[in-house]
Amino acid sequence: MPIVMADRATVIADTLLQCAGASAHEAEVVARHCIGANLAGHDSHGIIQIPVYIDRVKKGHIVPGAPIDIVQESPTTTVIDGNWGFGYVVSEHAMNLTIEKARKSNVAACTVFRQSHVGRVADYPLMAAKAGMIAIMTADSGRAPKQVAPFGGREPRLGTNPISVAVPSELEGPLFIDMATSAAAAGKLKVAAARGTPIPAGWLLDKDGRQTTDPRALGQGGVLLPLGGSEGYKGYGLSAIVEILSGILPGLGFGVEPTGKHNDGCFMAVFNVEAFRPLATFKREVTEFAEYLKATPTDADTKQVLYPGEVEHNRATQRGSEGLDIEDKTWAELKGLADGYGVTERLGMQG
Template sequence: MPIVHADRLTRIGAALLRGAGASEEEAQAVAVGCVNANLAGHDSHGIIAVPTYIDRIKAGHIVPGAKWTIVQESPTTTVIDGNWGFGFHVNAKAMELTIAKAKTANVAACTVFRQSHVGRLAHYPLMAMREGMIGIATADSGRSPKHVAPFGGREARLGTNPISIAVPSELEAPFYLDMATSAVAAGKIQLAVARGERIPTGWIIDAEGRHTTDPTDYRKGGALLPLGGSEGYKGSGLAAMVEVLCGLLTGLGFGVEPTGRHNDGRFMAVFNVAAFRPLQDFKREVAEFARYLKSTPASEGSPGVFYPGEVEFLREQERGKNGIEIEDATWDKLRALAGEYGLTKQLDLA
């Protein structure tokens, strides 16, 4: 598998997206978002997704250049129609607007609908964190095809429905949560297929509802399992609540529409820490809390405690220095797209 540095991988992703019709701003937003996911170790949301996004452009499911619009708003709330634009681009604008409102009103929230995949969810709460605020984001796939079987079932009825929360601190590595409410993100199944790897028991069931370690069973009528293993009702319940916030509150609804068009729904909220207590005191205490968590002796077979967001930061440092390993199947798709758009020589992908 080739090892590619982040800046080159970003240039490749952005050039291919521009070749498919994305504007410079859109292409950069998507490419940077994907490569940042690779850097953090979330390869399922990394450059592997770019060929899928281009397929969706070709199918008319993503509309490059679409202008997002505000449907209704108040001093603390906004409802945004993405008009089938790039989720990366639309949601960054939505979070910027929500942060601006929270600077005035201290608390603000928004919903976003009719947009493509939003990528790694943590990107948006981290925007609020950098402004001294607590950011919360949840996402679902609207009425797109579902991937997760509710606890006790064998057919998919839910999305992977992630939740992300980021808080400001004095820590070098940001303190944030970014998790799917399923046992694993759907992209990790795709990644295992691309790499020819088996997957752990507890990630998926096959079409008959049986546990399997073969990732190809997923595309043969299988389903992801909810977070929690034998206590999967917890992940299933969280996913259902995310569906309410991002599917029902946005007006997207539930179930699956026949077109199969991917349609992420979003709910995001921002809280200005200074409205509750002095920001510097809060940031200092979050850092002290993280150190308190890490101070426990390690359990048997464990390297010790990592606070939320720390592992991603360490991976980012390592991959930023040494490069990102790209599976051959993904690299071949990128090369094929470069050939299609006459970019092989420009991107040195011969």
């Protein structure tokens, strides 16, 4: 697989998006989030998505330059219609607006509908954590054809329905969770299929309802299982709540979008820490709590205990210096786009 430095990957993603019709601002936002996902080790939401987004632009499923409309608002709440714009741009705008409302009113919430894929959900609560606030965000994974079965079922009724929470601290890397409520994000299967590697047992059923480790089975009538294995009713329950917060509450609905457009609905809430405790004291105690967790004696198979979010920080540090592994299939797709737009030489992708 080609190894590409993050700065170069960002330029490639940004350039191709602009060639496809994105504005300079839209391309910068989407490229930054995608390469940030690669750096954090979430390749399923990284540069592998750029050809997908460009294809959706060509089909009219993503509308470059779409207006971001406020449908309804109060001093503490906002309902936003993204008008099929780039989800990264819409959700970044929505989180900034929610942070500003929380500065004034201490607590604020927002719902978003009719936007394209928002990528790695943690990116948005982390914006609030940097501003000294606690944030939660849920996403309904888009009303594209569903991929996750309810607990005990063998037909898809839900998306991967992620949830993320981030808090401010004094740690070198941020403390947060970002998790699908399915056994795995569908994008992880896409990466595994592109790299020709098997997936763990317990993630996927094939079209006949049998467990499989072949990631290609998802695209052949298979279905993802909810998080939790034999305790999957817990992941299923979380997924249903995420669907209500991110789909039904914004007015997006549930099930499959009739137009076939990928349609991420989101719910986000922000809490100003200063409304509860002095921020400096809170950040210090969160840091001490993380250190307390890390000091736990380890089991026989674990080298060290990490606080939530530390693994992504460590990966970003490593990949920032060593570069990103881009699977051959993805590189070929990117090069094909560059050839088509006549920017192969400018991007140094001739080889």
